[in-house]
Amino acid sequence: MSVSDVLNASARPAAIALRGIHKAYGRRTxxxxxxxxxxxxxxxxLLGxxxxxxxxxxxTVAGLEQPDSGTVELDGTDMAGVEPYDRGVAMCFESYALYPHRSxxxxxxxxxxxxxxxxxxxxARDRVGAIAELLGISALLDRPVGALSNGQRQRIALGRVLVRPARAFLLDEPLSHLDAKLRQSMRAELKAIGAVRRTTTLYVTHxxxxxxxxxxxxxxxRDGRIVQTGTREEIWYRPRDTEVAxxxxxxxxxxxxGTITDDGRFRAVDGAFDLPVAARTAAGTEVLAGVRPRDLALGxxxxxxxxxxxxxxxxxxxxEVTVRLGAQHVSLxxxxxxxxxxxxxxxVRLTVRPENLLLFEADRPERPxxxxxQ
Structure with a gap:
C-alpha cells in the first residue's frame, strides 16, 4: 500500500462547531x-x-472532557451523550499516551x-509501513517504545493517529519534542498530508x-476564549489587539x-519623530504605532x-538591525x-509603507x- 493510498483511506471529514463552551476545574476556569x-x-x-x-x-471535542455548559457538534450533530469511541475522531496527545511495554x-x-x-x-502491515515511511520511523518498528527518544515517541504517537481512518484529527502539539531541523521537516509533511487527505484537523500549538x-x-x-480567527494574512496584517500582534x-x-496630535499625526512619546496615520482618533489619545520588522526598510x-x-x-x-529613534528602539x-x-x-533612514503601519489603543492593565x- 502506497503512502497516497493510506492518506486517501479516510472517513468522510466532519465539520466541528463549539457553542458557548464553559469548563471549570474547581475555581479555575x-x-x-x-x-x-x-x-x-x-x-x-489553535494558537495560545x-x-x-x-x-x-x-x-472536549474528543469527548474526554464533558463541558459544564455549551454544545459540541460534529457535522451539525450534537455530541451530548456520545462516547469518545463513537465520535470518529483520532487524537494525538502531547504526552504520547503510548503502550510502554509494546514495540x-x-x-x-x-x-x-x-x-x-x-x-x-x-x-495492517502495509498501512503501518506506509505511515512509518512517511514519518521517517521505518527503522524503529521492532524497537520497544521504552528504548526510543522523546522525538521518536512523538512520531510514533502521531503515526498511530494517522494510520486509521477518522472524521477529524485532534493534534495536541505533536511536534513540540522534536529538534528544530526535524520539526521543520515534519511541518512540511503535515502540510502535504493536509493537502492530500483533507481530513478535518484541529491542531494545537504555542x-x-x-x-x-x-x-x-x-x-x-486567550483565557479560555477565542479572541480572533482568520487566515494567516488576516491575523498578520489585521491583528485584533497588541497581544495578537x-x-x-x-x-x-x-x-x-505616543499620542495623536491635533492635526491627526502620531507623535512619539519623547517627541523624537512623528508619522501620518490613516486611522482617525481624538487628539491627545495615547496610542501604540505598530510596524513589523520585515515591513521596515533601509531607504x-x-x-x-x-x-x-x-x-x-x-x-x-x-x-536584524536595531535602530535608535530618540529614546526608543526599533528592529528591522x-x-x-x-x-x-x-x-x-x-x-540611517528607515521607511515604512503606509498600509503596513498599524495603530492600537495603549495597553491597559485589564486588557491589551x-x-x-478595525
Missing part, C-alpha cells in the same frame, strides 16, 4: 464561553500560551486491531511559526508609544524615520548584503490595546 467553527476538511490551528485552554478544547510497530498497529477498524494482518505554516485558518485563544513574527512587532519609498544604528545581528542570510530585518556596511552609531480602525 479553563474555557469561558468558547465559540469555534472548523470547516469540513479544514486544517485549523500554556494554560489558555487549548488541550481542554481538544479533549513501536504494535503501538502503530493498535488502532487497526480494534473491533471498529480491524484489518487483516497483511493490510508556536506561531507552526500556526502560520500549517493553518488554513488560525484561531488565537505580539504573538506573530520573529523578531516581534515594534510597538512605539526606499514610504513614511520616513531617521535614527542611528544601535546593534546588528546576523540571522543567516538576513540581518534586511538582506545581509544591505547591512554589511552598517556600524553602531551610523545614521485594540487595533484602531
Amino acid at each position: 479553563a474555557l469561558d464561553g468558547l465559540e469555534l467553527d472548523v470547516a469540513e476538511g479544514e486544517f485549523f490551528c 500560551p500554556s494554560g489558555a485552554g487549548k488541550t481542554t478544547t481538544l479533549k 513501536a510497530y504494535d503501538n502503530l498497529a493498535s488502532p487497526l486491531r480494534s473491533p471498529r477498524h480491524r484489518l487483516p494482518a497483511s493490510e 508556536d506561531s511559526v507552526e500556526a502560520l505554516a500549517l493553518g488554513d485558518r488560525i484561531g488565537v485563544i 505580539r504573538a506573530f513574527g520573529r523578531p516581534r512587532i515594534n510597538l512605539l508609544p 526606499g519609498e514610504g513614511h520616513e524615520l531617521t535614527g542611528t544604528v544601535y546593534v546588528t545581528e546576523v540571522l543567516g542570510r538576513a540581518v 530585518v534586511v538582506p545581509r548584503a544591505d547591512a554589511t556596511h552598517l556600524r553602531p552609531d551610523d545614521p 490595546g485594540r487595533r484602531i480602525g
